[in-house]
Amino acid sequence: MTPTWAQLVYLACAVGFILALKGLAGPRTARAGNLIGAGAAVVAVAMPFLYLDLDHVPLILAAIAVGSLVGVLGAQRVQMTQMPQMVALFNGVGGGAAALVALMELEHMGAATPGFDLAATGFTVAVGAVSFAGSAITFAKLQELMTSRPVVFPGLPVLFGLALVAAVVLAVLVVRDPSVPLGVALALVGLLLGVLLVLPVGGADVPIVISLLNAFTGLTVAAGGYVLGNVVLLVAGTLVGASGTFLTLLMARAMGRSVTSILFGALRGGSTLGAGVASDRPVRSGGPEDVAIALGYAERVIVVPGYGLAVAQAQHTLREIVDLLAERGVRVDYAIHPVAGRMPGHMNVLLAEAQVPYEQLVEMGDINPEFRHTDVVLVVGANDVVNPAARTTPSAPIYGMPILDVDQARQVVFLKRSMRPGFAGIDNELLFDPRTTLLFGDAKESLAKLLAALKAL
Structure with a gap:
């Protein structure tokens, strides 16, 4: 039988897990929630050593050591x-x-x-x-x-x-x-x-x-x-x-x-199919100076971050651009799609690394009505979550998926490395819209050039 004191400790650990999950529900309490959960897990793992007569203790400790080492290296790398x-x-x-x-x-x-x-x-x-x-x-x-x-x-x-x-x-x-x-x-x-x-x-x-x-x-x-x-x-x-x-x-x-x-x-035939072939259809492209002018003289700008931003690790440069625009009186928000970056919360964590104020992160349901009043939408590394085919093309694998209504904005700027489709493997017709300008290149390098061009205005 498990001693009463051990059962009470286990109960406290269980409460710690519940509090951890509650803390992880919000960005301000996520760090504390994570620490509470980790602490409860450590206590729970240590408990059997305190009241049970365990066999093969050296092997158990060795396994714990190996697992801890793998976990630490994984978290760091x-x-x-x-x-x-x-x-x-x-x-x-x-x-x-x-x-x-x-x-x-x-x-x-x-x-x-x-x-x-x-x-x-x-x-x-x-x-x-x-x-x-x-x-x-x-x-x-x-x-x-x-x-x-x-x-x-x-x-x-x-x-x-x-x-x-x-x-x-x-x-x-x-x-x-x-x-x-x-x-x-x-x-x-x-x-x-x-x-x-x-x-x-x-x-x-x-x-x-x-x-x-x-x-x-x-x-x-x-x-x-x-x-x-x-x-x-x-x-x-x-x-x-x-x-x-x-x-x-x-x-x-x-x-x-x-x-x-x-x-x-x-x-x-109804699954998203993975990366497809890059399109050779003509598009309108521009340079950093062109995009800087559009952003610098706008009153309302919305940034749509995506997986490409995470790949390029360009979130810090993007924050500098947003801060510079805000200093010039431009109202700027980040539009967050629930599955942008492949998993929920991916973009929130990425932008939190760059110390982006949480108030600037606006969820899809709240930001969608704003696009029709927006001068410029800056799409950085996103594709499927802004693809109008989700609304207009029944044969598309993403048809029916709620998307960010970027196509309703007055002007759209896409930062893309190439014309390769998104993860769903289909073209985004918004790329070929006359209101859309494409800035090709690595997102981090493109944003650095865009930041320099904005400072030169």
């Missing part, structure tokens, strides 16, 4: 543009760990074990394996270790259906006759399911699947916490599962699509 990949990796490791723990618990279970405990163990093995394998594929897609386009082959739906039936059958067998070999077979089928689930997903849909798999991992951790009788795992897993589910639904809504169409849309 991973670029902002690689955050979705890191989330996918960490999420997959969590699901895999839950599955392994459940497999080890099967060794100590027998016919006398309550059926619900066995069902929770089978669920943890299967879904944890799905999360691990699926997260590995999402990482490979985002890291461009494999194509980001949907991978579909004849018979995939049939194979997926057979694997799903096999998983259910094996889970039932585990409940009726718990054994490690059956658990291993269930885990292997789960790995296959995870791969088949994510292969057909392409382009901008991948981060949404990461969020869904994150919810899967949370549920497996919660189920594992129930089996182990650990309240911290139960609460933490439930929090991750619930928040991951809500985030998945919110991201799908921001893309204007259902979760079902995101997962299986490629089977009927």
Whole structure:
């Protein structure tokens, strides 16, 4: 039995996780919330050493040391543009760990074990394996270790259906006759399911699947916490599962699509397809001086940041430009699309690094009515989130996705490295609009030249 004092400490850790999630809901409290969550996790990990007679302590400490080293190096070296990949990796490791723990618990279970405990163990093995394998594929897609386009082959739906039936059958067998070999077979089928689930997903849909798999991992951790009788795992897993589910639904809504169409849309040609071929259609381009004149003599400017801004790490130069315009009496805001930069909050964090005041970050629903009264919209590295095809072209893979109404502004300036399409792989007709000017080049270099030109006005 767990001592009363240890249970109270675990309860305090669980409360710490809840407070951490609450703190992460806002930019002003996010840092404190993160520290509270990290502190609660450290205490929870240390607790078993204080009241349990553990075996293999040196191996446990070595594993903790290796994990801590990997975590620290990851936090220091991973670029902002690689955050979705890191989330996918960490999420997959969590699901895999839950599955392994459940497999080890099967060794100590027998016919006398309550059926619900066995069902929770089978669920943890299967879904944890799905999360691990699926997260590995999402990482490979985002890291461009494999194509980001949907991978579909004849018979995939049939194979997926057979694997799903096999998983259910094996889970039932585990409940009726718990054994490690059956658990291993269930885990292997789960790995296959995870791969088949994510292969057909392409382009901008991948981060949404990461969020869904994150919810899967949370549920497996919660189920594992129930089996182990650990309240911290139960609460933490439930929090991750619930928040991951809500985030998945919110991201799908921001893309204007259902979760079902995101997962299986490629089977009927409805998934976002990944990067396409650069267009050779004529466009109107300009130099930094031209853009500086347009911005310098405007009264209302809206900046739309995107993934290209994160890639170029140009947020500091962009803030200097916005500050300079504000000093000249120009009203400037940043328009934030829910999935700009591939994941929710990506642009908020990126701009926070440059100490952009949070009041200047305006969400899509609030900023959209402002575009029709805007003199110049400066689009830095965004594409799909401002593509009018989402409203006008039913055949487009992004059709129905809520977008920023940039096309309603009097003038639009795009900072682009090339004419290559966005992550959805389709042309943006706004690029060819007579009101649009393109400033080609690396975003950081282009913004530096634009800043110099503004200062010279």
